[in-house]
Amino acid sequence: MPRVVVVGASFAGLYAAKGLRSIADVVVIDASDEWEYTPSVHEVLGGRRMADTILASIRDTLSGVEVVRGVAVAANESEVHVEICGSIKKLPYDHLIISVGCAYARPIKAQLASLDRRAQLAGAQRLYRDASSVLVVGGGAVGVEVAGELAANHTVTLTAREDELVGDLPGAARRYALDSLRAQNVRVALSGEEVRGSFDEKIECYGARPRTGWLATFVDRDARGFVRVDGHYRTSIRNVWAAGDCVAKDAKQYLAAYAHFEGEYVAQMVASEILGSAPPGAYVPPPRIVALALGPDDGVLCYGRFVVLSGRAVPWVKALVERWVVRLWPLPYALFCRLPALA
Numbered sequence: 001m002p003r004v005v006v007v008g009a010s011f012a013g014l015y016a017a018k019g020l021r022s023i024a025d026v027v028v029i030d031a032s033d034e035w036e037y038t039p040s041v042h043e044v045l046g047g048r049r050m051a052d053t054i055l056a057s058i059r060d061t062l063s064g065v066e067v068v069r070g071v072a073v074a075a076n077e078s079e080v081h082v083e084i085c086g087s088i089k090k091l092p093y094d095h096l097i098i099s100v101g102c103a104y105a106r107p108i109k110a111q112l113a114s115l116d117r118r119a120q121l122a123g124a125q126r127l128y129r130d131a132s133s134v135l136v137v138g139g140g141a142v143g144v145e146v147a148g149e150l151a152a153n154h155t156v157t158l159t160a161r162e163d164e165l166v167g168d169l170p171g172a173a174r175r176y177a178l179d180s181l182r183a184q185n186v187r188v189a190l191s192g193e194e195v196r197g198s199f200d201e202k203i204e205c206y207g208a209r210p211r212t213g214w215l216a217t218f219v220d221r222d223a224r225g226f227v228r229v230d231g232h233y234r235t236s237i238r239n240v241w242a243a244g245d246c247v248a249k250d251a252k253q254y255l256a257a258y259a260h261f262e263g264e265y266v267a268q269m270v271a272s273e274i275l276g277s278a279p280p281g282a283y284v285p286p287p288r289i290v291a292l293a294l295g296p297d298d299g300v301l302c303y304g305r306f307v308v309l310s311g312r313a314v315p316w317v318k319a320l321v322e323r324w325v326v327r328l329w330p331l332p333y334a335l336f337c338r339l340p341a342l343a
């Protein structure tokens with residue numbers, strides 16, 4: 001059977017590997033042997049959940065593939081070089097899928113190959129539990145979710161350079177998020193307004209950067225390091241594909257759902273090459289559906305430019321989605337790309 005190597009085992013990589021394991025020898029490489037459900041990390045930081053509940057063994061999540069724990073450090077047209085415990089292993093491939101996502105400030109995301117993410121998250125929990133005032137920097141979805149989560153037990157100040165929170169959501173959702181945070185006594189300072197006073201803790205919620213430095217002399221990347229792909233998620237090198245947050249794409253598509261759709265789509269493309277069947281048409285991004293939590297009891301759910309749900313039910317929707325996704329149950333791309341855009 002042909003050999004497919006997938007670098008990065010998260011939303012994009014796991015769904016790509018799942019789609020190919022029956023027709024190829026699939027090798028999944030990740031710096032960690034656990035998959036982290038990043039969209040719920042704010043609940044762990046706020047102390048409502050233990051780290052264990054957002055971490056799952058990659059081997060248990062996806063059977064029928066070989067899992068290699070190591071950091072990919074280089075690649076060429078036929079091999080990936082992986083650093084495992086200080087030595088380099090060369091893994092040959094017929095198809096390579098790059099799904100390495102983005103780095104983010106700690107403790108929101110782990111450093112690659114950090115030894116103990118559980119301990120790191122537990123340490124962050126202790127830090128925030130012992131703090132009475134917290135400064136959250138960043139007014140995107142991450143900053144807003146973190147501020148909402150911490151608001152119940154802390155004096156929270158959220159500061160953002162922009163003049164609105166969650167600028168990529170519809171106007172009604174932006175207003176709802178601002179009103180909700182203010183109702184929970186979060187002080188929101190927008191447009192770079194100076195924030196005075198001292199804070200026990202500060203948490204940075206901005207600055208995602210693609211983890212693609214190791215690809216610099218291999219595939220084409222844009223000026224920020226995101227991997228360039230064509231309409232079928234092919235990179236500049238034959239038989240090398242990319243999916244998820246490491247790809248250069250519309251700013252509104254850096255979401256788990258899109259990583260998932262792209263992973264599934266790339267699996268279909270690779271499968272068509274392996275089986276010699278007709279490839280799917282060019283990738284069409286499904287409509288944007290975003291659930292934003294505003295603490296444990298509030299939130300806003302948007303479909304395209306509409307708010308379709310708000311209030312207590314939204315955190316429940318998010319919890320349901322999590323239960324679905326961590327089991328790698330299908331969110332079929334072929335179905336979602338046919339939904340009306342409402343953009």
Ligand SMILES: Cc1cc2nc3c(=O)[nH]c(=O)nc-3n(C[C@H](O)[C@H](O)[C@H](O)COP(=O)(O)OP(=O)(O)OC[C@H]3O[C@@H](n4cnc5c(N)ncnc54)[C@H](O)[C@@H]3O)c2cc1C
Nearest residue numbers: 008010011012030031039071072100101244245255256259
């Ligand atoms: C705090 C937070 C909250 C979020 N909330 C939501 C939400 O509510 N809804 C939503 O849709 N999206 C949300 N997102 C965005 C979502 O998490 C990302 O879009 C999604 O994780 C991207 O998936 P991915 O598979 O592309 O990459 P990632 O999830 O970033 O995974 C990349 C994987 O590759 C591995 N890796 C990277 N480099 C290497 C290497 N060189 N060698 C080996 N392994 C490597 C990493 O260890 C990691 O496992 C949130 C993001 C953050 C940070």
